[in-house]
Amino acid sequence: MSTLVFVYGTLKQGFPNFHRNPGRRIGGVYRTRQRLPLYVAGLPDEACAPWLVHQPGQGFQVPGELYEMPDEAMPALDAFEEAGLPWGYERLRIEVEAVDDPSEVVTAWAYLKRPQQLSACPTLQGPFEAYTPALAAGYWLQGATP
Numbered sequence: 001m002s003t004l005v006f007v008y009g010t011l012k013q014g015f016p017n018f019h020r021n022p023g024r025r026i027g028g029v030y031r032t033r034q035r036l037p038l039y040v041a042g043l044p045d046e047a048c049a050p051w052l053v054h055q056p057g058q059g060f061q062v063p064g065e066l067y068e069m070p071d072e073a074m075p076a077l078d079a080f081e082e083a084g085l086p087w088g089y090e091r092l093r094i095e096v097e098a099v100d101d102p103s104e105v106v107t108a109w110a111y112l113k114r115p116q117q118l119s120a121c122p123t124l125q126g127p128f129e130a131y132t133p134a135l136a137a138g139y140w141l142q143g144a145t146p
Contacts, residue, residue, distance in 0.1 A: 001071045004108035006030060006096045008038065008064035009050030009131045016139050020080055023067030031061040033095035033105060036112070038062045040135050042123030048138035050131045051121075054092060054112040059127040066096060066108060081111045087120075089113055 004026075010017035013025065032052075037059030039051045052062060069077065082088025089111035098104040118124065128135065 002068040003071055003074055004106060005067050005069045005077070006032075006064050006094065006108040006110040007067060008032075008052055008062050008110070010136065010139060012065050012131070014133070015131075015136050017080075020077070021067065022073045023069040026066040026068060028066075029063050029099040030066045030096040030106075030108075031063045031099055032110075033061070033097050035059050035061055037127035038129070038131060039118070039121075039124050039126035040128065040131075040138070041113075041121045041125075048135065050135070050139075051113040051117075051124075052110065053115055053118065054090065055115050060129045063099060063130050064096070064110075066106070083111065087117070 002024075005023060007021065009015065011021045012018060034056040035058060037053045037055055039053065040048050041051045042048060053059075078084070078091060081091070083091045090113070091109050092112050093107050094110045094112075095105055095107055
């Protein structure tokens with residue numbers, strides 16, 4: 001079995017954490033059906049990480065990629081995204097649409113931050129329309145390089 005996952009940041013093809021993405025890409029570019037704010041956040045142990053915040057109606061329809069993820073890969077992906085931890089991402093089901101054909105709507109999992117996490121972030125830039133290679137150039141994890 002597989003699970004649909006929408007990625008908008010470092011897990012996209014050509015971005016710093018794509019090596020952690022074991023999914024099979026579904027062709028085309030997708031975007032969030034609802035507008036959501038996308039920030040680049042700087043934290044003491046993580047700098048310039050993309051944060052898609054669960055604030056429907058704010059921000060932009062953020063583009064990304066859609067993947068069929070093997071079900072057995074989801075626990076590792078959740079652990080990487082620190083899903084469920086107070087400082088981590090929440091894995092939520094959202095609607096995404098194909099950029100080429102907005103009538104093609106699918107529901108997929110995505111990793112989003114909670115709005116209350118914004119106040120704990122010392123450095124926040126955005127909202128941005130998309131997570132780009134220029135924004136990813138500033139990404140790093142403690143003890144690792146992109």
